[in-house]
Amino acid sequence: xxGGLKVSPGAIPWQVSLQARPSxxxxxxxxxxxxxxxxxxxxxxxxxxxxxxxERQVVMGSLSLDPDDPAAQVLEVEKAIRHExxxxxxSAVYNDIALLKLRGANGVCANETQxxxxxxxxxxxLPDGMECKISGWGATESKQPRMINYEHLSNYGSSHLLxxxxxxxxxxxxxxxxxxxxxxxxxxxxxxxxxxxxxxxQGDSGGPLTCKENGAHVVYGLVSWGDQCGKKNKPxxxxxxxxxxxxINSKIQTSP
Ligand code: 4AZ
Numbered sequence: 001x002x003g004g005l006k007v008s009p010g011a012i013p014w015q016v017s018l019q020a021r022p023s024x025x026x027x028x029x030x031x032x033x034x035x036x037x038x039x040x041x042x043x044x045x046x047x048x049x050x051x052x053x054x055e056r057q058v059v060m061g062s063l064s065l066d067p068d069d070p071a072a073q074v075l076e077v078e079k080a081i082r083h084e085x086x087x088x089x090x091s092a093v094y095n096d097i098a099l100l101k102l103r104g105a106n107g108v109c110a111n112e113t114q115x116x117x118x119x120x121x122x123x124x125x126l127p128d129g130m131e132c133k134i135s136g137w138g139a140t141e142s143k144q145p146r147m148i149n150y151e152h153l154s155n156y157g158s159s160h161l162l163x164x165x166x167x168x169x170x171x172x173x174x175x176x177x178x179x180x181x182x183x184x185x186x187x188x189x190x191x192x193x194x195x196x197x198x199x200x201x202q203g204d205s206g207g208p209l210t211c212k213e214n215g216a217h218v219v220y221g222l223v224s225w226g227d228q229c230g231k232k233n234k235p236x237x238x239x240x241x242x243x244x245x246x247x248i249n250s251k252i253q254t255s256p
Contacts, residue, residue: 001199002200002201002229003230004140004162005163005164006161007063007161007162012210013114013117014036015034016034016059017033017137018049018058018100020032021055023053031065031203032049033205034137034207035058036222037119038121039252040109041101041104042099042100043102044100044222044241045098045206045207046096046098046223047082049098050098056077059074060072062115071114073113073116075102075109077101077103078102079100081251083096083097083098086098092183092185092225093237095244097241097244099252101255121245122218122245123213124213124242128170129167132166132209132221133163133166133208134207134208135207136205137157137158138207138223139229140201166193166198166199166235168191169191173190174190179234180237184237188237188238188240189240194235196231199229200226202229205224206223209221218241224237
């Protein structure tokens with residue numbers, strides 16, 4: 001997170017860290033993406049966070065990702081479901097959404113605590129200009145590396161969960177020539193500050209953009225892509241969760 005502040009304990013209890021390692025490896029898991037807990041056994045993340053042939057786990061309840069944190073809950077990922085129309089081009093990432101089913105027993109995976117809670121799904125579109133919140137362990141404005149090596153995240157990403165407030169940006173405005181020049185479709189939305197400085201960044205992908213809808217925190221977007229981070233006229237682009245409500249419900253309902 002560019003231009004962010006440290007999150008207080010329990011303030012973003014639906015934030016998870018998606019961690020991966022090569023299949024059949026004994027290497028440690030390392031943070032690769034954010035995610036959002038939407039039910040005890042289900043996490044929403046970005047489609048581009050799902051690489052093949054990885055073993056995955058999620059960590060929740062901990063701001064520092066320290067496995068010795070007594071509030072941390074570590075859960076195995078039983079399966080990862082990427083959207084069937086996920087597509088990456090040099091200019092954009094389309095339908096950038098995936099569901100992770102966590103391993104548990106009798107429909108219980110994550111345990112609700114002061115530090116672990118689900119976020120709600122949105123029910124409709126929210127107004128342009130609304131203030132919403134992003135969070136993650138990704139790259140910050142300081143020490144911007146040329147490339148991020150997640151095996152050494154603490155060198156480049158944030159070792160503490162960070163948050164920032166961003167504004168929802170009008171879709172037509174964000175598709176203007178000087179911003180994203182017509183590459184945005186209905187699977188995306190823009191949020192940020194057109195003057196620059198406050199933004200999501202690499203390592204925040206898949207994590208939440210939450211807004212208040214009728215008093216409830218709803219996951220309105222998932223960190224997806226952007227032209228670098230914190231640049232003027234290059235706001236963050238988020239997967240537009242309202243576009244995928246039927247997809248989410250159908251996957252959760254039909255999963256054995
Ligand atoms: C990335 O590379 C990335 N400023 C994520 C978010 C943004 C840019 C890049 C948005 O994962």
